[in-house]
Amino acid sequence: MTRSSEQPPSSFQDESSVEQLHSSQPTEDDTQATSSVDYEHVSVPVLVIGAGAAGVRTAIELAEHDVEPLVIGKRDHGDAHTTLAAGGINAALGNRDPEDDWQIHAADTLKEGHFINDANGVETVANAMPDRIRELEEWGMPFNRTEDGKIEQRYFGAQSFRRTCFVGDRTGEAMLEALVSKARALEIPYRENVMITKLLSDGERAYGAIGYDMDDGHFLRFGAHAVVLAAGGYSGLYNRHSSRIDENNGDGVALAYDAGARLMDIEFVQFHPTGMIGDRYGEDWDGRLVTEAVRGEGGRLFNAEGERFMKKYSPDQMELDARDVVARAISQEISEGRDTxxxxxxxDISHKDRAFLQDRLPRMYERFAELGVDMAEEPVEVAPTAHYAMGGVEVDFETGATAVENLYAVGETIAGIHGANRLGGNSLSETVVLGKVVGDHLADESYIGAPELPASQQRAASEHFRELSALSNGGSEDPQAVLQALGDLLEETAGIIRTEEGTKKGLERLEALNNRADNLVAGERTSRSFEYAIDLGFSLTVAKALFNGARERTESRGAHFRSDYPEKNEAWRKNITYRQTEDGITLDTTTPGEPSDVVSKALDADYELDYHQLE
Known part of the structure; x- marks a missing residue:
């Protein structure tokens, strides 16, 4: 049987105001199709899966056009991975360097992405960002200020000018607070602690989603005119990563793929140069990000012999070269025995005054002080860590649409903006620009009222609920142990440096992990082991695509480095796409478009940061 909601979707402002809007009684067809399954059914005009910056900004745009969305998050509302984006958000305001403009921002992004970015998407983001920053300012984001009261901007790696706006070193947290505050004012409904396990799709069209309430374990079925995936990336597949625990496991990407959408650029995973070292700071801190703002404010890298080694790898841009360049330099120093x-x-940023660090890098200063390290007196220890997925779902940047009708995606779930390597400070920019783009488009579609869910999708939901129930029975494999093994495998064979032999072995060993995953035992639906079992399914799907793409791309470009093909090959100025067929995963290639004339002129001008301006 079905049941009505025990706890209706909450509003940012007034929980009781939305019960009638988002609860529906079971129909006769519902009951016949799912006679043995107990679940809650919710119908909404637009379902937004993911409650970080991209999802909330999409919902805000919808609400401002009088289209009511429902936002779903896996954690407590306001507690999204966006909060870990510490260092800043890019916009060519020209507050510090008046010669900067959006065309140069776009050119820097294309160069950093090694020209396999979607040029139209890049230009959309760069052009809109000054307005999005002013909007965030209006909504209460407390940016650091220059002496004359303008929004302060700092250097970030591979940027031609000081373009990164910031709130100390808690920019993502401050941004999400501003967005959530705006969403509360608009009384946007949300459901927290809900895990989506499958999209309702026939491969051509999306109809909604299904999952479960992580607090009490009851099943949930959502019907929607349109579904927006804003569920993050997949850098958390690696055991050493900068994401929060149990996040960025590839769920948004895998959900889209399973529903029939195409993926793109999955082989490109950015390894941030500076993650904390667990051996010194403890296992709980291993891989956690030391924000690029430390280097943007003048931090310097030294090996164990006291050599400022970036002088030999990048004498002009030094520590502020592209992230892939700095990460490989650090990896090289470590592999050659010059590590700590x-x-x-x-x-080391101890050459800066204590007051400066407390003002510009307060979170970093406090974090290390609590761990017994005084950043004003001594260096911290770092090594590369998996940080960001440039790949994801292929979308149309005019609308955010995927290849599946009524399915949209935004944020780190998508591919195309960042190409082969993300420019630091661009992740937050992408979320607010493209969130507005998707919201604008969906508002024009005039989605109103509760959609009808076809009987075929009702039956598909019932079958999936039975599959989920079976996870709590039988089997012998611990989901967390298999996830750990997958993370080890990716670190060993698809990390910063890759080879043909490594990716081949990776695919062979991945098959063994798939076999283990067929024999899982998970606890009750409210347990972490059940959540790990769901995560594992998503992660294995994305890992298979990653290994295949890393093996297929026989060159080195951006974050993808093949030691057996160490040079960039212009014949590989292509995107690899991934689609699901009867034979399994199928890889194709597409050629990215060209930038506009104005951005081409900015590229020809060849602007470039000279690190020594900081000295």
Missing amino acids: ENGGVYL
């Missing part, structure tokens, strides 16, 4: 006792290198 704890297996990293030193990041």
Whole structure:
């Protein structure tokens, strides 16, 4: 049987105001199709899966056009991965460097992405960002200020000018607070602690989603005119990563793929140069991000021999070269034995005044102080960590649409903006620009009222609920242990440096992990082991695409480095796409479009940061 909601979707402002809008009684067809399954059914005009910056900004745009969305998050509302984006958000305001403009921002993004970015998407983001920053300011985001009261801007790696706006080193947290505050004012409904496990789709069209309430375990079925995936990326597949625990496991990407959407650029995973070293700071801190703002404010890298080694890898841009360049340099120093006792290198900003660090890098200063390190007196130890997925779902940047009708995607779930390597400070920019784009488009579609769910999708939901129930029975494999093994496998064979042999072995060993995943035992639906079992399914799907793409791309470009093909090959100025067929995963290639004339002129001008301006 079905049941009505025990706890209706909450509003940012007034929980009781939305019960009638988002609860529906079961129909006769419902009951016949799912006679043995107990679940809650909810119908909404637009379902937004993901409650970080991209999802909330999409919902805000919809609400401002009088289209009511429902936002779903896996954690407590306001507690999204966006909060870990510490260093800043890019916009060519020209507050510090008046010669900067959006065309140069776009050119820097294309160069950093090694020209396989979607040029139209890049230009959309760069052009709109000054307005999005002013909007965030209006909504209460407390940016750092220059002496004359303008929004302050700092250097970030591979940027031609000071373009990164910031709130100390808690920019993502401050941004999400501003967005959530705006959403509360608009009384946008949300459901927290809900995990989506499958999209309702026939491969051509999306009809909604299904999942479960992580607090009490009851099943949920959502019908929607349109579904927006804003569920993050997949860098958390690696055991050493900068994401929060149990996040960025590829769920948004895998959900879209399973529904029939195409993926793109999955082989490109960015390894941030500076993650904390667990051997020194403890296992709980291993891989956690030391924001690029430390280097943007003048931090210097030294090996265990006291050599400022970036002088030999990048004498002009030094520590502020592209992230892939700095990460590989650190990896090289470590592999050649010039690492610290704890297996990293030193990041030193002790030449700056204590008051400066407390003002510009307060979170970093406080974090290390609590761990017994005074950043004003001594360096911290760092090493590369998996940080960001440039790949994801292929979308149309005019609308955010995927290849599946009524399915949209935004944020780190998508591919195309960042190409082969993301420019630091662009992740937050992408979320607010494209969230507005998707919301604008969906508002024009005039989605109103509760959609009808076809009987075929009702039956598909019932079958999936039975599959989920079976996870709590039988089997012998611990989901967390298999996830750990997958993370080890990716670190060993598809990390910063890759080879043909490594990716081949990776695919062979992945098959063994798939076999283990067929024999899982998970606890009750409210347990972490059940959540890990769901995560594992998503992660294995994305890992297979990653290994295949890393093996297919026989060159080195951006974050993808093949030691057996160490040079960039212009014949590979292509995107690899991934689609599901009867034979399994099928890879194709497409050629990215060209930038506009104005951005081409900015590229020809060849602007470039000279690090020594900081000295």
